[in-house]
Amino acid sequence: MNADELKAIKDTLENQDLTSAVGKIQDYLTKIDKVPLNIAVTGESGSGKSSFINAIRHLRDDDPGSAQTDVVECTMEPKAYPHPDYPNVTLWDLPGIGTPTFKADKYLADVEFERYDFFIIVASHHFREWLGQTNAADVFLISCHDLGLYDFNRLLHAIEKDLPNEKRHAFLLAVPTITMKILQKKKEALHTRIWMVSLLSGAVAAVPVPGLSFSVDVAILLSEIKRYYIAFHLDNKSLQKLAERSGVPVEELKAEMKYAPHIQFNAAGVVHLLSLFSRLAVLEGSAEFLFSLIPVVGSAIAAGMSFSTTYYMLNKCLKELATDANNVLMKALATAV
Structure with a gap:
């Protein structure tokens, strides 16, 4: 809860009545339970986008509802994958960067980047075109087979610090509990x-x-x-x-x-x-x-x-x-x- 919301409840308790304060709390709890979080996942074909989407959703690649893996890139438009436990959190599989249909210089406009809260760009080997222009401090080594390895905690911290309070809460609850730090x-x-x-x-x-x-x-x-x-x-x-x-x-x-x-x-x-x-x-x-x-x-x-x-x-x-x-x-x- 941000400072303004907390102050509003405090002022209501002091100057109005319990029923009014409860109404504000109910509104806030409903908001944080339903706040939409849209995570865009993109990268080159075969880079592991689908495996990453499945790992974040706490699914194996062969689980029902998982993103399809080991297939030739055929995504021609963003595909939504809601989180199985938190349906307000959606991961989007975006078309590959740098294909004849989706050129890097027009990519963000083509996939309607305004709808997403943040982008995760997945690469399995090296950087090309737009991907190669990212700051080195924003590069993380991740294993989709074991998120507890390497830089997953650092990635979570980078995402958390840039999200508004309610969306940060939604993201934190949705990620797999695979380290003590995440559990805490x-x-x-x-x-x-x-x-x-x-x-x-x-x-x-x-x-x-x-x-x-x-x-x-x-x-x-x-x-x-x-x-x-x-x-x-x-x-x-x-x-x-x-x-x-x-x-x-x-x-x-x-x-x-x-x-x-x-x-x-x-x-x-x-x-x-x-x-x-x-x-x-x-x-x-x-x-x-x-x-x-x-x-x-x-x-x-x-x-x-x-x-x-x-x-x-x-x-x-x-x-x-x-x-x-x-x-x-x-x-x-x-x-x-």
């Missing part, structure tokens, strides 16, 4: 949402409707925990890919997880999960309702309880899932070394 950045990015969604929980708790707050809290927790789970690649399919890449049996990777195996993505599963952490989750519904019946002060107490409980639970969930992801990645990297 994802954890930090996800943590910034916690106070906002907790405030939404608190606003609902102030309404004296039996069971309403607890049901909303469960829905919020379910949505956010899914977000953590996807960002850290703790699902079975992602673990299988990591096992194949690292050579570590998937059962050994799963053995490193203490928290993720308990997660079931339904209301009952979330309630069970919360009960593992705190009695607050069990007491919250009845206590909030009783407090909310007390005019003004009671509503404030109920809202505070809901905010505190949701904030605590999300912090705990994020920390534990990040620890699981860290342990899994360490196991894979240790074996690879």
Whole structure:
């Protein structure tokens, strides 16, 4: 959240009411979840554009929906490849540079460069025409078969620093979690949402409707925990890919997880999960309702309880899932070394 957006919410809380502030937070969360990020990938035929697109989308070359590889360059117009987990993030396979149809001097205009947030130019051997005019500081050595090697972290940093806040957030969550540095950045990015969604929980708790707050809290927790789970690649399919890449049996990777195996993505599963952490989750519904019946002060107490409980639970969930992801990645990297 940029300084202006943060100030707007602070001013609303101080000068208006909680409902107005919650509305601003809901608008912001919707915006960052749906903000479009368009990444253009171009280069010479056979340079590995499609493999790069697949690697960023956390797909193997033979996975359904992957960009086609090992074919003669035949792209005559940009082709979109949405990210499978973050559909607002799209990678575009552009026609090759320097072909008879797409001359270097008119290339940007021909592919409508205004629609893209940034370009990645892929080369497998050496530079030619427009590609050869790039600054050496913007050249990165990447292995699409193992993004953890060479300059991938440096490439991410170069992209991040030039993107607006919301697009930077979208890009960071979408990239594969293949280094400890990326894992830590994802954890930090996800943590910034916690106070906002907790405030939404608190606003609902102030309404004296039996069971309403607890049901909303469960829905919020379910949505956010899914977000953590996807960002850290703790699902079975992602673990299988990591096992194949690292050579570590998937059962050994799963053995490193203490928290993720308990997660079931339904209301009952979330309630069970919360009960593992705190009695607050069990007491919250009845206590909030009783407090909310007390005019003004009671509503404030109920809202505070809901905010505190949701904030605590999300912090705990994020920390534990990040620890699981860290342990899994360490196991894979240790074996690879």
